[in-house]
Amino acid sequence: MTVLQFSTYDASRVEETWRQFVPSAALQQVDPDDFRFDWFSAEGAGFSLVRYGLRAQVRSVVEPENQLLACSVAGPGAEVWSGRSPMKCGAPWLTDGARMEARWDQAQVSGLIFDRGTAEELARRMCGDDTLRLRVLGGAPDHQAAREHWSRSIDFIAAAMIESADDELILAGVQRQALWLLLTMFPTTFRTALEQDPQSRVAPRLVRKALAYIDENAHLPITVDDIAAAVHISTRGLQYAFRRSLDTTPAQQLRRARLEGARRELLDGTQDTIAAIARRWGFAHPSRFSAAYRDQYGVLPAATARRRE
Known part of the structure; x- marks a missing residue:
């Protein structure tokens, strides 16, 4: 597992770093005045957790290919939307290809990223259906407590990845728990298969x-x-x-x-x-x-x- 953590005032590092994990990520507007970027990531095989704080006027876009991306953007005045549909600020959202956009002046961002093939193979083992085609049926979570549940889960997963960096068995369990969180918190074909x-x-x-x-x-x-x-x-x-x-x-x-x-x-x-x-x-x-x-x-x-x- 690889852990990356740094702080910088260099605006060019934001998109460069984010694209290491989500190649489709693009920052369309970044105001370098009053800028600060604090990054943390933990990367395993086919699975990553990222957390960062970004102080700057920003407009960002992601449209992942061959990835499953769950993310939360929390901050005063922050906005997130897909097409013309707004998402609740601070609440997590999930996409397996749908274009997501956001803008903010100051925000805390947290995300879980799965390689699509890795996620589908693991999801098949978890539900017992070896024909499952893993798809996201809705980008917003179903229940009102999703924001608090997401925050607690990200804290737990990040801590577990750091503490067990050299233990492949425990990391595999953390990966499984993270994917279960995503596939049951949001409407997905995995949840349909379980039902x-x-x-x-x-x-x-x-x-x-x-x-x-x-x-x-x-x-x-x-x-x-x-x-x-x-x-x-x-x-x-x-x-x-x-x-x-x-x-x-x-x-x-x-x-x-x-x-x-x-x-x-x-x-x-x-x-x-x-x-x-x-x-x-x-x-x-x-x-x-x-x-x-x-x-x-x-x-x-x-x-x-x-x-x-």
Whole structure:
């Protein structure tokens, strides 16, 4: 594990240092007057924790690629947003590619960063689903106490990484705990997998391959016949396998995946209309989409969209 800690008045070091951990990070505006930068980071295999204080007028952007990034920006007058959707100052947010922007005059920033492949492999082991495709379904945490929980967890993880820098076994446990925090604090496909009937996680390999194909291609105009062809079985055989293993049908699973995709867009704060999102995910009739969405999530699509306003 590598620990880095320093303080500087050199504005050029901010972006340079941050990009070592998040290559997409960009500081669009930095006022060098009254500037101070205090940095701490602990980096392990596929996983990092960063904490820094930055006193300066700053506007920053991150749009991570092949990373899972959770972050909190706390400070007087600080603002964080994604698209047109503001995030609560001081509360953590999570992205696996969605563009996040922030500005502040003085702020304390803390973050957890996972390599996407590392996170997905570990998440599969934790939930027992080796077909899991790890995705963020919403960038904001679900519960009101997230800010306090995040702060305490960051303190604990940072201390544990420093105290156990040479103990790979303990560091692996800390990494697991940090990822569990992210994947259960925010809406993710990991949490969806945990909530599934355990029977689906031990389904035959053919059924699990079909579920993975559905999740990867739900945004495309695929049919049940396409799913069957992808796993080299007849449509009738696929339907029988789903009924026997999951007590459902491939068509129902495809609809579930498309509803999940639509929900993810609504939570991400897209500027498109609900009708446009519905069409993009294969629902030609907005009224039928709304009914199916309510049956799946207990609320209408408009209620989900309002959560990000």
